[in-house]
Amino acid sequence: MRLLIGLLLSFAVAAGLGLGTTWYALTQNLSFGALELGAWKGYPHNGTVGIDPYARAVIARNGELPVGIGDGVVFTAAADDKGRPLDGRCDVTVRGTTPPARYFTLTLYTPSGRLVANSLGRYGFTSQELVRDAAGAFEITVSPRARPGNWLPTGGIESYVLMIRFYDTSLGIATRAGREAPMPAIRLTRTCQ
Amino acid sequence: MIRWSLWILSGLVLGGLVHLATILVLPRTASRDAYARLASLVPVNGFTVLPGPNPEESVLPFMDPAFAVAVCRYDLAKGPVKLTVPVNQAYTSVTFYTRRDIAYYAINDRAAGRRSIELDLMTTKQREALPDDEDVTAADRLIVESPSLTGLIVARALSPEPSLMPAATAALQAAQCKPQ
Numbered sequence: 001m002r003l004l005i006g007l008l009l010s011f012a013v014a015a016g017l018g019l020g021t022t023w024y025a026l027t028q029n030l031s032f033g034a035l036e037l038g039a040w041k042g043y044p045h046n047g048t049v050g051i052d053p054y055a056r057a058v059i060a061r062n063g064e065l066p067v068g069i070g071d072g073v074v075f076t077a078a079a080d081d082k083g084r085p086l087d088g089r090c091d092v093t094v095r096g097t098t099p100p101a102r103y104f105t106l107t108l109y110t111p112s113g114r115l116v117a118n119s120l121g122r123y124g125f126t127s128q129e130l131v132r133d134a135a136g137a138f139e140i141t142v143s144p145r146a147r148p149g150n151w152l153p154t155g156g157i158e159s160y161v162l163m164i165r166f167y168d169t170s171l172g173i174a175t176r177a178g179r180e181a182p183m184p185a186i187r188l189t190r191t192c193q
Numbered sequence: 194m195i196r197w198s199l200w201i202l203s204g205l206v207l208g209g210l211v212h213l214a215t216i217l218v219l220p221r222t223a224s225r226d227a228y229a230r231l232a233s234l235v236p237v238n239g240f241t242v243l244p245g246p247n248p249e250e251s252v253l254p255f256m257d258p259a260f261a262v263a264v265c266r267y268d269l270a271k272g273p274v275k276l277t278v279p280v281n282q283a284y285t286s287v288t289f290y291t292r293r294d295i296a297y298y299a300i301n302d303r304a305a306g307r308r309s310i311e312l313d314l315m316t317t318k319q320r321e322a323l324p325d326d327e328d329v330t331a332a333d334r335l336i337v338e339s340p341s342l343t344g345l346i347v348a349r350a351l352s353p354e355p356s357l358m359p360a361a362t363a364a365l366q367a368a369q370c371k372p373q
Contacts, residue, residue, distance in 0.1 A: 006200040013204025018211025025216065047296045049340075057216045059294055060223035063230050064254050065347060068288035068299025102303070103284050103351055105259045113254025115246055121355075123246075123258045128283075128353035165257060167284055167351065168301050 022057075031055045035175060037183040039083075040075035040164065044173045047071070062113065072101075072167040073175075078111070078159070080188040086162065088116075088154030090192040092142040094162065096184035101169035103127050108142065108152055109161050116160065118153035125150060138184070144193050156193060162186070220293050227253055227294045228345060231264055238274060240265045240348065240368040245358070259353070261361040265346040265370035269339060273315035275373050276346060280308055281364040284351040289314070291341040298337050305335070312337050313373070314346070346370055 024030070032052050035042040046055045047069040059066060067074050079085050086092055098104055107124030108116055115123045130138045131150055141147040144156040154160060164184075175181055220226070230252060235241045240263045246256040256262065267274050278287050280302040287310050288299040300310060312335045320338055348368050350361035 002196075006196065009197070010200045010204035010207065013201055014207035014211055017205060017208030018215065021208075021212045022215040022219075025212075026219075047299070049295055049297050051295055053216050056293070056295070057219040060220035060226045062254050063225055063227050065227045065288075065290060065294060065345070066296050068286075068296035070299030070304065071286040071288050071301060071349070103353065105257055105351075107257060107259075109255060113256075114251060115248045115258060117248035126259045126351070126353045163255065167286070168303060 025054055026058055026061055029058055031058065035075075037075065037181050039077045039079055039081045039186045040183050041077070042073055042075040042171075044069060044073050044171070044175070047073070048173070064113065067165060069172055072165050073169055073171045075164045075166075075183070077162045077164075077186055080186040082188075084188045086142075086160055086186075087188065087192070088157040088160050089144055091147070091189045093139055093187050093189065094142060094152075094184045095137065095139040095187070097137050097182050098127070098164070098184060099166060099169060099171050099175075099181040101127075101166035101171070103168065104164060104166045106140065106152075106162060106164045108154065109163060110157060111159055111161055116153070116155040116157055118155050120153060122151075122153060124152065140184075143191075227290070228266075228292055231266060231345065235264045235266045237266050237268050238371055240346075240365070240370050242362055242365050257349075260349045260351055261358060261365050263348045263365040263368050265348075265368075266343070267314060267339075267346055267370060268343050269314065269316050269319065270342055272372050273313050273319050274370055276310070276312045276314060276368075276370050278310040278348045278368040279364045280305070280310060281350040281361050283353045283357070283361070285310065285364065286349050287312070288347045288349070289337060289339065290345040290347065291339070292343045293341075294345075297340060300335075310348075311335065314339055316342065 031054050033045050046066040104127045132138045140150040142152045144154050242263045286301040314337050317338050350364050352358040352361040
């Protein structure tokens with residue numbers, strides 16, 4: 001009897017721990033080898049055969065196709081430079097310059113990867129569409145209400161992610177944080193709806 | 194007391210194994226992965242232009258709305274596949290995925306260096322079976338080896354401004370992926 005209770009206890013612990021940690025890893029998008037540049041996180045290995053098992057499990061579950069390393073490199077931000085989660089009810093500025101690439105696109109998604117409806121039908125910018133200053137830097141205002149300049153509407157949703165994709169770029173697996181990869185700064189302002 | 198903590202300890206070790214096993218097995222059992230989602234939309238050995246993502250609908254999550262996308266679901270069982278993707282003005286790329294959605298090769302228009310990206314896709318066995326004299330001309334035909342018999346070829350054409358999307362889509366409509 002003791003043996004049976006012991007076995008059951010052991011199996012319960014195993015199932016709880018094993019499945020719990022798997023669920024946690026998949027929903028929290030835990031992956032190894034992140035390249036962190038400010039608030040931006042990239043996983044260049046995900047676009048190669050060297051993709052780690054956690055990232056494989058995540059894409060198998062959400063149905064995503066990773067961008068191949070010969071095509072481009074993707075960075076995602078879900079928080080600003082100080083770690084505050086991006087809130088679609090507040091104004092967020094994305095300002096600065098980007099690493100060299102033939103083109104880049106910056107897109108706003110819901111956390112599950114959908115575009116956000118808005119009256120302009122604007123879901124992001126390509127590098128060619130952005131209005132820049134004389135030095136080549138740009139500033140995008142991500143905000144629920146219309147703003148002058150580069151306005152990216154949030155539709156007032158509670159949380160979102162920004163994804164920047166660099167196409168035909170020298171960024172890649174060998175990239176280290178620093179001067180070779182200047183990323184735009186993200187700042188959550190206090191102006192909220 | 195010691196006996197109970199031993200049972201719990203063995204449970205923890207077993208739990209670690211359960212965790213690793215589920216992570217490793219999940220990609221093989223996923224029924225809603227990208228390949229499965231595209232299987233119903235895309236025929237075998239032919240390109241189909243996907244509908245662009247919009248807030249209501251998106252074939253796959255996190256699709257880049259600035260790109261026109263065409264997908265070919267390849268099957269090399271009957272022989273190699275020949276691929277031709279016309280290059281559009283801005284930027285065009287082709288990425289190869291295994292049946293399990295791993296990107297094993299990607300090339301862009303600049304690397305291809307021509308007006309169209311032309312490639313032969315085959316398995317390692319099929320490449321070894323190529324007659325020797327064809328290796329001489331290997332310089333002008335780019336050969337990609339697929340680690341799996343089936344998989345996806347995804348061609349992407351950038352539309353730098355919304356008004357250029359029809360041109361990007363038109364370029365991909367001419368893309369071909371067919372058995373030799």
